[in-house]
Amino acid sequence: MSPRGDLLQFRPTSVARRNPVAIVRTCPARGHPVLRPAVLGLATGDVFRGVAIGASGSSVGEVVFNTAMTGYQEICSDPSYRQQMVTLTYPHVGNVGANPEDQESAIAQVAGLIIRERPRTPSNWRSAETLPAYLERLGVVGIAEIDTRRLTRILRDQGAQSGCIVTDTDDADLAVERARAFSGLAGLDLAQEVTTDEVFQWAEPSWGQATPEPKHHVVVMDYGVKRNILRRLVDVGCRVTVVPAKTSLEDVLAHQPDGVMLSNGPGDPEPCDYAVAIARQLMEQRVPVMGICLGHQILGLACGGRTTKMKFGHHGANHPVRDERSGQVMITSQNHGFAVDEASLPETVRVTHRSLFDGTLQGIERTDVPAFSFQGHPEASPGPHDLAPLFEHFSALMAANPR
Numbered sequence: 001m002s003p004r005g006d007l008l009q010f011r012p013t014s015v016a017r018r019n020p021v022a023i024v025r026t027c028p029a030r031g032h033p034v035l036r037p038a039v040l041g042l043a044t045g046d047v048f049r050g051v052a053i054g055a056s057g058s059s060v061g062e063v064v065f066n067t068a069m070t071g072y073q074e075i076c077s078d079p080s081y082r083q084q085m086v087t088l089t090y091p092h093v094g095n096v097g098a099n100p101e102d103q104e105s106a107i108a109q110v111a112g113l114i115i116r117e118r119p120r121t122p123s124n125w126r127s128a129e130t131l132p133a134y135l136e137r138l139g140v141v142g143i144a145e146i147d148t149r150r151l152t153r154i155l156r157d158q159g160a161q162s163g164c165i166v167t168d169t170d171d172a173d174l175a176v177e178r179a180r181a182f183s184g185l186a187g188l189d190l191a192q193e194v195t196t197d198e199v200f201q202w203a204e205p206s207w208g209q210a211t212p213e214p215k216h217h218v219v220v221m222d223y224g225v226k227r228n229i230l231r232r233l234v235d236v237g238c239r240v241t242v243v244p245a246k247t248s249l250e251d252v253l254a255h256q257p258d259g260v261m262l263s264n265g266p267g268d269p270e271p272c273d274y275a276v277a278i279a280r281q282l283m284e285q286r287v288p289v290m291g292i293c294l295g296h297q298i299l300g301l302a303c304g305g306r307t308t309k310m311k312f313g314h315h316g317a318n319h320p321v322r323d324e325r326s327g328q329v330m331i332t333s334q335n336h337g338f339a340v341d342e343a344s345l346p347e348t349v350r351v352t353h354r355s356l357f358d359g360t361l362q363g364i365e366r367t368d369v370p371a372f373s374f375q376g377h378p379e380a381s382p383g384p385h386d387l388a389p390l391f392e393h394f395s396a397l398m399a400a401n402p403r
């Protein structure tokens with residue numbers, strides 16, 4: 001194809017956006033896939049008209065933007081995105097389809113997916129279905145062919161917004177009205193919604209890795225854990241037991257863990273008082289603890305700190321973070337809308353990492369007990385592997401603090 005042809009393909013206009021209803025009428029007759037209209041309304045009153053790419057219906061949530069260029073399936077299935085709608089700033093989404101291996105949990109978790117280009121033919125040897133088929137099968141409402149740059153600018157300037165996608169209609173007033181009725185994530189404990197009902201063991205390593213002989217037994221408090229955290233623990237020689245969010249200290253200790261992982265998860269950390277209480281008790285017992293994302297925020301609260309809601313949070317796979325001890329800068333995977341307030345932390349907490357985007361806290365460690373945490377996603381799914389050594393650090397912490 002000529003360069004000119006390439007350019008024409010990427011023109012930021014679409015027939016669907018100009019006249020979605022007409023598309024619905026004409027396409028079936030020509031044997032093309034049926035395009036259904038969809039509309040995204042924000043609480044600000046802003047409206048985006050596009051085409052539906054997933055399930056039919058209506059969905060509300062907090063709209064956030066994610067700057068990752070890859071990993072849309074991991075994003076869709078990350079339990080931390082419960083009640084959030086994600087717009088991807090990268091325009092070409094769906095081009096490698098979807099497959100069973102890239103799931104970060106059993107289902108799709110996002111409240112909605114908002115993208116620029118309508119996914120067409122996927123091309124990848126692992127692709128088992130198209131992104132629209134995946135979204136439809138898992139009941140996720142999605143919208144494509146909207147100006148995601150305009151949307152991202154609204155979110156960046158005015159902060160994350162309540163939003164609503166409705167499909168098979170262009171009733172923008174309805175979408176805005178439903179968006180305004182969504183009260184947001186502050187004060188919501190969603191970890192309870194996504195946690196496992198049953199205790200289970202996890203033995204699968206990362207793809208292509210051999211399973212090492214287990215050196216340590218780790219209990220994972222499941223606040224919405226991503227599978228790649230479990231895989232990375234196996235990779236560094238851990239036997240892994242995952243327990244429900246509200247498991248008591250007694251029941252956790254009955255597993256005789258060498259260490260406890262406080263997992264990532266959705267919603268506001270502050271109402272998760274049961275999680276904060278057990279993190280405090282584990283530290284009192286000098287059990288080695290590692291926290292990731294929501295787990296980091298819970299550790300911060302358990303140390304006596306406070307958390308705050310950020311304006312639009314950090315969501316992406318390209319965020320620079322500095323290790324404050326070595327000065328080393330790492331590119332990290334991020335997904336959070338709350339943060340631990342550094343000024344609220346006691347002297348027993350040392351800051352280990354800071355975001356180079358806005359200076360917010362990214363990592364802490366206790367100076368008196370074996371506990372540390374990271375705000376981003378060292379399991380890197382999706383994302384770069386710069387923080388992978390944190391799992392080895394946890395393993396070393398358990399070795400140095402035998403139970």
Ligand SMILES: NC(=O)CC[C@H](N)C(=O)O
Nearest residue numbers: 264265293294336337338
């Ligand atoms: N990925 C996560 O664990 C997210 C933590 C928390 N729900 C937040 O938005 O800040």
